[in-house]
Amino acid sequence: MLSFAIQIEDAHGLLVMLISFPVIYIGLGVAGVILTALMKYTIAGIYKPDEQPLWSTFVWRTELITGFCENFTNEFFINHLQGTVFLPWYYRLLGMKIGERACILTTDFTEFDLVTMGDDVALNENCTIQTHLFEDRVMKMSRINIGSRVSIGSSSVILYDSFIEDDVKVDDLSLLMKGERLYRGSHWAGSPVKNCRFE
Numbered sequence: 086m087l088s089f090a091i092q093i094e095d096a097h098g099l100l101v102m103l104i105s106f107p108v109i110y111i112g113l114g115v116a117g118v119i120l121t122a123l124m125k126y127t128i129a130g131i132y133k134p135d136e137q138p139l140w141s142t143f144v145w146r147t148e149l150i151t152g153f154c155e156n157f158t159n160e161f162f163i164n165h166l167q168g169t170v171f172l173p174w175y176y177r178l179l180g181m182k183i184g185e186r187a188c189i190l191t192t193d194f195t196e197f198d199l200v201t202m203g204d205d206v207a208l209n210e211n212c213t214i215q216t217h218l219f220e221d222r223v224m225k226m227s228r229i230n231i232g233s234r235v236s237i238g239s240s241s242v243i244l245y246d247s248f249i250e251d252d253v254k255v256d257d258l259s260l261l262m263k264g265e266r267l268y269r270g271s272h273w274a275g276s277p278v279k280n281c282r283f284e
Contacts, residue, residue: 114162121158122178125150125197131180132196132216132226139222147224151195159192167192176200184233196226203233203251210239217245218263232269256281 129143129150137143154163166172167190173183180198183189188207194200196216208214214237217226227245231237235249238257243249246264253267256274267273272281 114165117158117162118175118178121154124153125179132198134199134227136226137224139219139224141224144224147196154192163192199226199228199245200231201228202231203235205234206231207236209237209241209257212237212239213242215242215244227263238274 128146132147163172163175166175168188172189173181173187176189176194176197177183181194182201184202184204184206186205187202190210191208191212191214193211193213194216199216200214214229214231216229217224219225225245229243229245230248231243232249232251232253234252236254237243238255238259240257241255241259241261243255243261244263247261248266249255249261250267250269250271252270254272255261255267255278256272258276259274259278260276261267261273262277265278267278273279274281
């Protein structure tokens with residue numbers, strides 16, 4: 086009888102653990118998100134278009150935030166939110182301007198405040214929204230504007246100072262060079278991108 090009571094108590098403890106684990110995990114994930122936002126605004130502040138020398142403290146600070154996001158927040162919690170309505174909430178908290186119904190299947194962002202997206206945007210797997218480059222030992226940062234109903238293909242790279250108008254499609258494995266503008270209703274592919282209508 087005592088053995089049976091111990092088994093019931095063990096089963097009850099296991100059931101409580103199985104039910105409470107997701108709640109604890111989500112709670113820790115939300116705490117990690119809040120910690121990330123606090124670190125971002127305390128250490129790096131609000132990102133603006135700028136140029137900074139490679140060995141400046143700004144670059145060290147922004148690399149610290151990037152490393153923390155990539156190796157802790159994303160790995161522990163954010164990667165599980167890809168494609169859900171919750172991921173845009175996280176990026177808005179960090180300073181991105183995101184319209185309604187965005188489907189984000191990537192976490193490859195760095196200077197969050199420099200990214201603006203319209204409504205119904207789809208960022209597919211592993212695409213990179215690259216708001217900075219290192220050129221001649223200088224970190225150069227600027228904005229990326231993505232219009233509404235834009236689809237960016239998997240593993241594509243969008244470089245800074247670019248503007249993508251509404252209703253544009255960029256195919257997989259494409260590269261949009263810095264400073265370029267993709268006009269409304271067009272379709273692009275390649276590295277660097279070329280207009281598919283003229284091929």
